[in-house]
Amino acid sequence: MAKNAIELLKDVPLFSSFSEKHLQAVVRTAKEMEFPPGTAIVREGDRSKVGFFLILDGQVEVRKGTKVLSRLGAGQFFGEMAVLDGQPRSADVVAVTPTKCLVLASWDIKALITTYPDIALELISELSRRLRQTSMALSE
Numbered sequence: 151m152a153k154n155a156i157e158l159l160k161d162v163p164l165f166s167s168f169s170e171k172h173l174q175a176v177v178r179t180a181k182e183m184e185f186p187p188g189t190a191i192v193r194e195g196d197r198s199k200v201g202f203f204l205i206l207d208g209q210v211e212v213r214k215g216t217k218v219l220s221r222l223g224a225g226q227f228f229g230e231m232a233v234l235d236g237q238p239r240s241a242d243v244v245a246v247t248p249t250k251c252l253v254l255a256s257w258d259i260k261a262l263i264t265t266y267p268d269i270a271l272e273l274i275s276e277l278s279r280r281l282r283q284t285s286m287a288l289s290e
Contacts, residue, residue: 155180155252158204158225167272172262175269179262180252182206185245192229192243200255201233208249213242221246233259234273 156173159165165176185191191203191210204227212219212228219241222228228243233256263270 155204155206158206158252161225162204162227162230164202164230164273164276167276168269172266172269172272175262175266176254177252179258180204180254183251183253185249185251187245187247187249189245189249190242191245191249191251192239192241194239194242196239197236198232198239200253201229201231201236202254202259203227203229203243204252206250206252208245208247210243210249211246213244214240234277 155177156170159168159173159176165173168176185208192198194214205222205224207224209221209223210228211221222243229239231237232239233254236256259273263273
């Protein structure tokens with residue numbers, strides 16, 4: 151599992167600049183969870199501190215009410231912002247097949263930063279990059 155999860159994390163923008171050592175630390179800290187079809191992994195409006203989910207296997211749907219916004223599969227992720235800011239979820243995420251995820255809670259991220267302070271700089275850099283992209287997109 152660890153090697154596959156590390157390869158998948160490298161493609162997640164939030165973790166793409168992490169060193170191999172930091173990626174290994176993330177995988178060691180995270181938990182693997184399995185969700186049967188029909189399980190609501192995340193519910194709209196929830197303020198759960200379990201925030202980031204990397205799909206290792208399976209498929210989920212992102213739903214707003216009865217409307218399906220997107221379908222995500224292995225290597226894709228959701229909840230990356232909630233793990234950092236604790237804001238309510240903006241949609242439901244429901245397993246549509248047996249789904250296995252690598253899960254990071256906000257306290258996991260805080261523990262990683264305490265152990266590896268330079269992870270905070272990597273996260274700040276990525277969030278700054280995203281903010282610049284959003285600002286540029288809004289000004290066009």
